[in-house]
Amino acid sequence: xxxxxxxxxxxxxxxxxxxxxxxxxxxxxxxxxxxxxxxxxxxxxxxxxxxxxxxxxxxxxxxxxxxxxxxxxxxxxxxxxxxxxxxxxxxxxxxxxxxxxxxxxxxxxxxxxxxxxxxxxxxxxxxxxxxxxxxxxxxxxxx
Numbered sequence: 001x002x003x004x005x006x007x008x009x010x011x012x013x014x015x016x017x018x019x020x021x022x023x024x025x026x027x028x029x030x031x032x033x034x035x036x037x038x039x040x041x042x043x044x045x046x047x048x049x050x051x052x053x054x055x056x057x058x059x060x061x062x063x064x065x066x067x068x069x070x071x072x073x074x075x076x077x078x079x080x081x082x083x084x085x086x087x088x089x090x091x092x093x094x095x096x097x098x099x100x101x102x103x104x105x106x107x108x109x110x111x112x113x114x115x116x117x118x119x120x121x122x123x124x125x126x127x128x129x130x131x132x133x134x135x136x137x138x139x140x141x142x143x
Contacts, residue, residue, distance in 0.1 A: 062105040063077060063094055063097060064108075064137070065106070065107070065108050065109070066109040066110075067119055071115075073085055075093060090125070091128065094126055094129040095130050098129060098130040106134050108122055123136075
């Protein structure tokens with residue numbers, strides 16, 4: 001009588017191949033590293049050079065009001081941030097945002113050639129909108 005031999009069963013081991021997931025994570029890291037500096041872009045102004053300390057990091061994205069030398073104003077909010085807006089409209093928009101998020105930092109990017117009165121007037125309007133403090137953005141001095 002012949003005895004039939006059964007082949008040994010293979011153990012099924014489920015393993016997850018993590019190499020493709022690492023590749024995806026590295027690609028996402030590169031994408032975020034490239035796009036992060038672009039998020040702080042606003043209207044191009046020639047910022048003055050001044051030694052100053054960097055602002056504190058907060059979770060809220062700052063509201064940036066850009067003032068060009070020709071007296072036009074821009075706000076980095078919404079889809080039309082490259083479109084000039086009247087200062088009264090910017091003040092009203094900033095007031096609405098600050099009512100919702102009172103800790104939102106408010107910054108002014110003033111062109112080097114902009115008149116001093118334009119910058120001060122902008123800061124005054126933003127304070128009237130409810131900004132507890134308005135920061136001025138400068139470039140670090142070139143050595």
